[in-house]
Amino acid sequence: MPSVNHEVPIALFQDQPALAPELLQAVSGIKPPEYEHIGHGSDTFTDNDPTEYRADTVVILGDPKRPDLAIIVENQLRPDPRKRFVWPVYLSTLRARRECPVTLLVLCPDKTTSTWCRAPIETGHEGWVLRPWVLNLAEAPAVIDVDKARALPELAILCTPANADGPHRKAVLTAFAEALEVTDHDRGRKYHDYVQSKLSEAARHCLEEIMQADVYEWQSDFAREHIAEGEAKGRVEGEAKGKAEAVLDLLELRGLAVDDESRQRITGCTDLKQIKAWFSRAAFARTVDEVFD
Template sequence: MVSSSHEALHRIFQQEPGLFARAARHLGVAFPPPLSASELSTDLTETRPLERRVDTLLRMETEDGSFVLAVESQSAPSADKPASWAYYLSHVYAKYGIPPVLLVVCPDRKTAAWAAQQFDIGPRQWPSLTLRPLVLGPNDVPVIDSPDEAARDIPLTILSAALHRCEPEADAILNALAKALKSLSADDETTAGTFIELTEQGLGTSRAADLWRHLMAVDLSFFQSQTAQKLRQEGREEGREEGREEGREEGRAEGQANALLLLLRHRGVEVTDGDRERIESCDDLDVLDLWLTRAIAATSMAEVFAPAGETSGTAD
C-alpha cells in the first residue's frame, strides 16, 4: 500500500514544478527554472502491442557471476537506436535481475565510431541514464591471414572476414579461413558447413563474397553447404547451354571452366584469348581442378598452367 508520505514526496513537485530547479541546486546541479509544466499520465503500461527485438540475447555465466549479453548488428548510424538500446537493457534488467551488457558489431569504421560514443539520456545538467555500448568494428578485430591462426579460432576469423570484407586484406583472410575449414571438415562436416554459411552471410554482396564462393568451388566434395549447391547449379546451367546433349561430365567440365574464369577475373589475373580457349576446351576435370586450386593465389596464367611439380607462388 502506498503511504501518504510516499505520496507527499512526489506530489509536492506536481504542486510546485519550480521546486525541482531550486532543490537541485543543493545537489550542485543547475537546472533552469521551468517556463511551464504539464502533467503526463503516470501509467507507463503499454496500451498496444509493441514489438521490440534485440538481435541476440545471451545469459552468460562466468567465474565472476552472471550477466546478460545483448548483441546488436548495426550497419549505419541511427538517431533512434540509443533509445531502443536503453529500453532493451532496462527491460532485460527488470525482467531477469541480471546486469546487462550491450555489444554493437559494426562493419565499417564510421558506424563503429558513432556507436562507441557515450550516449547521455536526459538534460545536459544531469543525464539520468548513460548508455555505454561495447563496440566491435574493423579497427577492433585483427586481420587473421595465417591458416594456423585461423584454425585456432575459426569463429574469430569469420568475424575478421566479415568486418574487413571491403578492405584489401579480405582476400588473405578468406584464403586462410578456407584452408582452416577444409581441415576441420574432415572431422566435423556439419560444423564446417555452418561456418561456411556464416561466412557467406557475413560477406554480404561485397567483392569478397565472390572470391569466397569460388574458393569453396575448389573442392566441392568436402562440404555440402548452400554455397556448394549454388556453385554446382551455376556450373550445370552454364555448361548445359552448350553441352547438355553431350552428357553430365562435359557439363560439369564446362561449369568448372566457367568457375575458373570467374575466379581469375575477380582476382585481376590477365587472361588472353588463347588462355580462355585453353580453359574452355579442357574436358579433364582433374586438370581443371588443379588450375582452379592454383588460381586461388596465382598472379599470372603462367602459374596456373605451370607443368606438374612447378607450383611456386600458387596455393598448396
C-alpha cells in the first residue's frame, strides 16, 4: 500500500498541475512553454505484452489535443533499479501517444536517492541517454512570499518541511498557513497533518503561535476549526496545570516531600481525570508513592 510520504506530494501535483512546470524550471533552468491550458494526462502506459506501466502523475501543457509539453512526475522514495528500465518506457510511450516533447521530473526525499536518480540512464542506442530532472525535497526552495503562497499553495506546502528550521522559519510557516487558508477544508487538513508530521517541536510550536495569533484574521473553515481546537486544548492544559499544582500544594501542606521524578510526573500529566484522582488520594496518602498506586 502506498505510504503517505509517497501519496501526499503526488496529490499536490494532481490538485495543482501548475506545480510541475514551476518546479521543472527550478531544477532544470529551462523555461517551460507559455500555455493557456494545463491539465492532467493519463498516467498509464500499456504495451501489447500486455504489461501496464503507471507513472505517479502526468501534467499536460497547452492544447490537450496538441500539447506543447508533457511532464511525467515521479515521487521516488528510495533507489529502485527497475526504474532505469521503465522510465524510458514512460517517456517514449507518452511521446508517441501525445506527439509532443516529454520530460521527467523526479521528487526524492534525501541526497542519496536524488544522487541515484540523477545518474544518466543509457538505453543502448548511441546518443539516447535519459537524464532525469531531480528535486531533492530536503533542498526544496523556501517559499516566504505570502502572495506566492496564496497563488500556488501547493508549492508552499511541498517546500515547507525542508525550510521550517531554517533562518526564515517564521516567514516560511506564515506562508504555509496562508497556503492552507486558500485550500479547501479536507485537503487543508490532510496537508496540515502531513507537514506537521515532518516538523521539529520548535517549528510546530512556531506554527501554532502563528495560527493562534490575534494579528491574523483567518477566514477558512479549516483555520477557524484549527484555532478552536487549539483554544480548547489550551483551556484543558491550563486547567490540568492548575490541578497539578493543587496536588503538589496539598502534599506539601501534609508534610510529604515530593521528589523531582514525582513532581515531574504530576506537572507533566494532562489527563484531568487522572490528576483529580491523585488529588483525592493526596488527602489521605501516607507517602507520595501511595498517591500513584
